[in-house]
Amino acid sequence: MKKGLMLGMALAMVTTVFAGCSQGNEAGTGNSESTKPGTTTSEQPAANASEKPQKVRVSLWDRSNSPDGTKITDSIVVKWLQEKALEEANLEVEYVTLPRSQETDKLNVWMASGEAPDIVITYNQDLMFQYAEQGGLWELDDLLDQYGPDIKNLIQPSLEAAGTYKGVRYGIPALRMNRNSGPSMKIRQDWLDKLGMQAPTTLDELYTVLKAFKEQDPGGIGKENVVPWALPAINQSMKGFLFGPMWGAGVNSDGPGLVDLYMPKGNLVDGQFHSAIDTPEGKEFFAFLNKLYKEGLISKEFVTDVNGQMFTQHLTSGQAGFVDSNEDPYVMTTNTRKSVPEAKWVTVMPFKQKDGSQYMDKVPANGLLNLIPKSTKNPEAAVKYLNFLAKNITVVQSGFEGQHYNVEDGLRVPIDIEKNKKEIDWYLGDLNLLTQGYMSSPSKEQMLKLNPDPEYAELMSPHYEQFEKFGGSGKGIDSPRPVAQEKSVNLTKYAYEALSKAVIAPDFEKEWANVLDGWYKLGGKEFDQEITEKLAELNNR
Known part of the structure; x- marks a missing residue:
């Protein structure tokens, strides 16, 4: 694992x-x-x-x-x-x-x-x-x-x-x-039932389900109102994340990466750490998101939804069909049923990677x-x-x-x-x-x-x-990281903006070249190299 x-x-x-x-x-x-109100614990001395x-x-x-x-x-x-x-x-x-x-x-x-x-x-x-x-x-x-x-x-x-x-x-x-506990994927079981479909187990199956949600409108709300995958801005909205879907694409959490970017951090390959943004799997995943965006299968407003307000509206109004979030399925079901009495959110087990393995972080x-x-x-x-x-x-x-x-x-x-x-x-x-x-x-x-x-x-x-x-959950790096201290704020801000542009880009390949170019210029390779060295130190303890 x-x-x-x-x-x-x-x-x-x-x-x-x-x-x-x-x-x-x-x-x-x-x-x-x-x-109880008006009482104190017995050990507490009076001030x-x-x-x-x-x-x-x-x-x-x-x-x-x-x-x-x-x-x-x-x-x-x-x-x-x-x-x-x-x-x-x-x-x-x-x-x-x-x-x-x-x-x-x-x-x-x-x-x-x-x-x-x-x-x-x-x-x-x-x-x-x-x-x-x-x-x-x-x-x-x-x-x-x-x-x-x-x-x-x-x-x-x-x-x-x-x-x-x-x-x-x-x-x-x-x-x-x-x-x-931690973030996990959830899906509308009532929508799946109406379509005679099963919960997805891979990214390919997720695409099939999302497309069916959009085209067949199982909630009867009008195709133009369906939000197959509700997604807020890729930043600190603390509402929706990319953990589960990216693990399904083969992006792991083998190192700490950028803390405020809520997705798997990156892969350790032959002893060298690569942040998610600088992996083939990361590129493949964001190309997948770009495809979903062009087909109207993720929230059109996600780039500007920095506080997750539109995301929350999509959930509570019954427009959304799939999410990766840190709310549990019972809370989500209860909230959505205020608008849609038959709504039912259920857990989606971790997607299978190409080698058949399944994984998710827990706190x-x-x-x-x-x-x-x-x-x-x-x-x-x-x-x-x-x-x-x-x-x-x-x-x-x-x-x-x-x-x-x-x-x-x-x-x-x-x-x-x-x-x-x-x-x-x-x-x-x-x-x-x-x-x-x-x-x-x-x-x-x-x-x-x-x-x-x-x-x-x-x-x-x-x-x-x-x-x-x-x-x-892996062992955290507990020693000073001067490169991260110097560069992580700018790298994080850049990643928010660059990845968002890649998702909505008319020409994904051209935009992804810009993404990597900016990452390298801001010190992304040095950032990853420091993580590589710190992970090696941990393994040698």
């Missing part, structure tokens, strides 16, 4: 017990201590009221996904955290929001201007390396020892896996409780990185906040006991799933900076407790099965 590396793809789940890195939730093992509160500003992603227009900073859990942090840790907490799609750009601006919040968040370990090398981050070893004992107890495996640079800790990585033990910029005046306050969060971890995992869930046989069983969707599910995982989920993949019996809808277990069992059967 090939090794893969993917930093930061998190799976959005349906119920609050599955609170993960995405706006949804993810299952995993963890403590089952209860926390000294005579001391002036320390202020701490905390980054918070805003996905613009509120079901009723509520601002994330006005949500009930945010208000509770602010009140309890003041009461228990003497911290005055301000949450600073930034659009999820602008993570890297906004973070770079913050760091350059010295105006970053006291805790900034990213999945990009190379960014941490870069900021650390430039002296832009606080060293956290002593601070964590002094102010973060509960953090260490909660997420020790992730601390062992990531967050250090040249032997010094600069990041506090969230612990992924459920590793059977590593470590996830989101919490960093404290050097511009922070009181770094101890930032660590104190994360320690406060560790003590109250059940709240940002599952909400409030008795209000959002009850504990049954060690499971946090939702009381009212629909209420939770409106009240907490859409943002809870983004408040959880220390764990992603709270338990491992549930059994079918547990699924029926977590959600009594029998279709939940039906749709989710194959979803988990694919990661268990085909998923893997």
